[in-house]
Every structure is written in C-alpha cells, then in structure tokens.
Amino acid sequence: MRSFQSLFPVLVVAGFFMALSACARMKAIPNLPASHPEALTAGQQVSCAECHEDQQKGTLKSFDAFSHTPAFVKNHRFYASSDDRLCSTCHKSSFCNDCHTNQVEMKPSIKFGNRPDREMPHRGNFMTLHKIEGKLDPASCYRCHGRANNERCITCHR
Amino acid sequence: MKIPIARLLPACFFLTLPVTAFSAEISVDSTSLIRFEQRDVTGSSKQNLVPATQFLGLDADKLVDGNLSLHFYGWGRYDLADKSFTNDVSDGNLTYGYLQYRFNFANADIRAGRFFVHEGIVNEQVDGVSLRSDLPFGFGVSAFGGATVHTSKLPGENSDGKGDGLFGGRASYRYKHMFELGLSGVYEGTAPTLANFTNGTHRLLGGDIWLSPYKMVEFMGHTSYNPVTKGVAEHSYLLNLKPLPGLTLSGEFNEQRFGNYFNSAAFFTKMPVFNPADQSRSTGAVASYVIAKTAEVSADYKHYSRDTGAADRFGADLKLTLLNNMLRSGLGYHYLRADQGFAILGTSSASYHELRLYALYDTKTYVASFDVIDYIFKSKINNEKSAWEASASLGYHIMPDLTASADASYGRNPDYKDDLKGLLRLTYNPTFKSKGEK
Incomplete structure (x- = not known):
C-alpha cells in the first residue's frame, strides 16, 4: 500500500503526459471529407474502386469493400453499423x-x-x-x- | 443526463433555425404527395381518401466557424377527405433534428438533438447528445445518452413499453486495412409494467468484427448478448469473396433466440406465433456479377429453420443500366418453398412464386417508369391464386431539381378484388449533385 502511495504521483504525471501525447496524436489523425468531392450519378450503382483502388489511408478499410454491388446493397447493414461516417460522405441521413x-x-x-x-x-x-x-x-x-x-x-x- | 433536459434538445434545435440565415450552405429537399384511394369494405360505408403529405429536409452546413451544421427531416399529413388512418385528420413526425459539430481531425463529432445511432449492435433513436472520435493507434470510441424517443402507445396501455432514458456506446480497434473489432452496448431505463403485454427492459451488449486478411476476402458480423435474460440474443455473420473483378460470392448465417432477442419488444411478445423458447436460423448464399457497368446478374439461396418448420428461397435477378444511365431496368424470379407451419390460417401451403419486371426511362425533360409484381401462391388464399400489382409513373422535370410526377397502380389480391390507387408528387431535390443520392 505504501509503495503504491509513493508511486501514485509518478503514475499521475505519466498518465498526464500520455494523455497529452494522445491529444497531440489525435490532431494528426485525418478526417474523412464532409462530402464527396465529385458529383455522383443518381441511380447508378457506384463502384468506389474505380477511383479509390489502393488509396485507403491509415486505418481506412479498402474502398472496394464499399462498392455498391447487388451483394453490398443486400447486406449494407453490416457496413452501416461501423462505417456510417463513410456512408454520410455521399448520403444524407434522410436517405x-x-x-x-x-x-x-x-x-x-x-x-x-x-x-x-x-x-x-x-x-x-x-x-x-x-x-x-x-x-x-x-x-x-x-x-x-x-x-x-x-x-x-x-x-x-x- | 436528466431526461426532461434531453427532451428539450430537439426543441432547442428550432431556436437555432435563424442561425441558418448566416450559413454558407443551405440545402432543402422536399417531397409533396397527394394520394387518392377509395375503400369499399363489406359492412362499412365507402370512403374516399385524399391524404396530403409533406416530407421536408433541411441541411445547413458550414455554420459559425465552418464546422457546425444543422440537420432536420420530418413529415406532416393532412386528410383532405375521409380520415386515412386512426381518428386524427392530421399526423406528423420529426424524424431527426440535430446540431452537429465536426472537428477537423480524427473524424470526431458531437451531435445534440434528435438523431439515430448505428454503432455495432446498437440501433437507437435518441433525444440527447452523442460524441465519437477516432483515437491514436487505431482505437475509436463513441458514446450517446438521452431520452428514449417514444412511439405509439400499445393498445390498452399508457406506454409504448420502452424505458424513458438510455445510454450506450462502442469502443473499437482497427488494424491497418485488415481487421476491426468492436464492443458495443445499450442500457435503457427500466421498462414500465404493462397490463396486457409481457415486457422486458432493453439492455444489450455485443461484439462485432470485420476481417479482411486479403483484399478478396471479407468477413464481418456481430453477436449480441442480453444481460437481462442472461442469454445470447443474436448471431449475424457475412462472408464475402471477390475472386474476380465484378464477381462477389457471399455467404451468411443468422440466428436469433426469441426470448433474448425480442425481450424488450412488448408488441412482439403478443404475436400468436411467439414462443420465447423458439429460435430462428437462416443460412444463405448470393452470387452477383457486374458486367461492364451495364448489367448485373445475381442468384441467391436462403434456408430458414424454426421449430415451426423449414423453408428455402431461391431465385435470380437481372439489372440493366443502359443509354448512359437513362434507362434502368430489371427483372427477377424467386420461389419460396415453405413447410405447412408457415402457411396462412386456412390454407394448405405457404409456398409461392415471385415475379417482377420494371423499367425506368429518365431524360432531362421527362421521366417514365413501370413496375409489375406478381406473387403466385401454391395454395389459394381467400380463393385467390395470386396477388399482383402493376404501377406506372410519368413525370416532368420542370427544372433540373424540381420534378412533378403522377403515379397510378392497379392490382388484385386476396384482400382486395380491385386495388386502384393514384398519387401526385412534387419533388424538389437539389442535392443530387453532391450529397444525397435519393
């Protein structure tokens, strides 16, 4: 117990610097764009891989996974549950x-x-x-x- | 968060509307509909229904410092003739209305108001606050909390069966482009006691996975656990294989254990077929192939099993996109072979064929479409061998963003000998160009 008490200030300082370091790193994590930079055709199945092949950065998933094939459309719930921010670059919530x-x-x-x-x-x-x-x-x-x-x-x- | 305060959040949203006047980008989309229907049910007087419905959406982006945005969507209806539904001549709903602040890094944002949450196993609508962000080293976190958005009261009850407040969130870890693991949960306040329904409190925990060791292989899904009933609620998993460009082979597995999965859905526990000890399981496969952006063919099979029996559904679809996207057409056939246990009361089989053919032709001036669907039953239902519906729509692009159209549909089915409906529509949607393919 006593050794923990003496370690506590050290742990607090270490934790503070780790949090500070994490915050600094946060600012280096890139954002997805708020909206798709180019016009997309309404009603046409989108193939993300046409432009985005092998351009995924950081922890982004391969864009090819999001190409709107018939299989994707049938199973889109799996993608929306973890990547709705990517969905929202092209679709409004009302969609x-x-x-x-x-x-x-x-x-x-x-x-x-x-x-x-x-x-x-x-x-x-x-x-x-x-x-x-x-x-x-x-x-x-x-x-x-x-x-x-x-x-x-x-x-x-x- | 105090629930009454959370309830005020969507209301506060309206106070911010004047701010939109100073926004850099405002987009409004609107759909106005007038439907025409005549009902002639044996034992009741003939009714003429002319409900007018307005759907309205507003997005104001780049407010204040450029990172704040405001989003609204809802609808309202007024019956111009006989009442179309329940005893009210009018109805409406705020689907969502929230302010969002989007940070310049880490996909971080804060939302306040009424919004939907889709995070892992969590699918909720909340009057409250949410925040989420990517974190260093591939981690991510999201959290939300507020008041439950209630729906219609259950018959004979003073509640919809939901608790008044909820919170939850998801923590995740992503490694490069190879996998993502998530843990998520939702905790709702204790459900009210109901007089006529069996009800349980809504609480779920779960894990989700996305795994892609090779670009051509993708595995994803989730499992949820109900801590109230102390049992697994659902498994749902999907495997995608993409061995060739344009070719996708998918396999899926789903299992829901009713006592745990439907525990908090009071309305479901009243269903005559509901048995808490039962479970449903489905396994399926889909093969789809995209040919030079003009044609997509897909074939699918799914096997269902419950205590009630088993069933198989299989079929194929073809979609064509021709004339530089002006002509979009499709046709499909499916057959459901189902055990007697799934049949409608008084019929000897639940099996049926499904056929569909549609086409849409959209020029810069006008748009025309038709859609024919026919369900052919193996065993007659109400002495009818099939249920079919044919509909057609004709529209005129008054301006690129403004379209007036009229629909008419006619059908015959076990419920209606003649089912004739009409509709007038005015659509304003300037968001085709960038966001909001609709």
Missing part, C-alpha cells in the same frame, strides 16, 4: 430514413413509386405476404418494426 425510421407515413415504395430501380422493402401486396414472411423470419420484421415504426402493425396485432 437511410426513407426506410429506417421511427414512424412512417406510407410504404417507401409508394413514396418512391417513380423509382422502381431503388431497393425498397414490401413492394407489391405485402399485406398478404407478411402473414407468411412474419412467421418465416420474425427477426427481419423486428429490425424495423420491433421497438419503433409499428403504429400500423398495432392496429391489427393487439
């Missing part, structure tokens, strides 16, 4: 909230009925299908309708 939100007024596919090329959940007559799909994979319902966005579900499921 995500067209589908993922706390209360929707209408199916996204109705709001964007003029954009059949966009991936949208519940296209067509999902009213009938949800009686099958809900039993098949309830977790897929839960991700959007579990603790939010279930106002319409509650009108029948009560």
